[in-house]
Amino acid sequence: MKYEKAQEILPQDLINKIQEFMDGGYLYIPKAETNKRSWGDSTGIKKELNNRNNNIYKDFESGMKVDELSNKYYLVENSIRRILREHKKSNK
Template sequence: MKYKKAQDVLPQYMIEDLQKYIEGGYLYIPKKEENKKSWGENTSTKDELNKRNKEIAKKHKNGKTIEELADEYYLTGYSIRRIIKKVDL
């Protein structure tokens, strides 16, 4: 999140009204509900994790053990099991 100076984006009368409630403090203004994006929507992270998870499930189906996959992907055995259970092949 990037901070912006109120005087750069708001008219003076609005700044004066806001100062009555929170002078000198920080104020977070949330996005409108229709403008919110889900996690990973702005980057390729979500797609990359889905691809990785399918790869893990496929390797397990082809005979790799939970422990081998955990070592290969630097994850816990619990995480590998959760991924395998979640991914549909």
């Protein structure tokens, strides 16, 4: 997120009104609810993690053990177990 100068994007009467409440500080204006994206949507990481987790589950079903999955995917065993548990729960 980058800072914008209010005087470059807002009308002066709006700046004057804002200055009645806050003069000379930083003000964060959140995105409108309709413009919000969930975590990972803009970067694609959410999709990558879902693919990885699906692969972990497939490997588990084909006989790989938790410690082997941990080494293969560079995750601690507790994370592998959590992924397997969540995958089972979501596919019921």
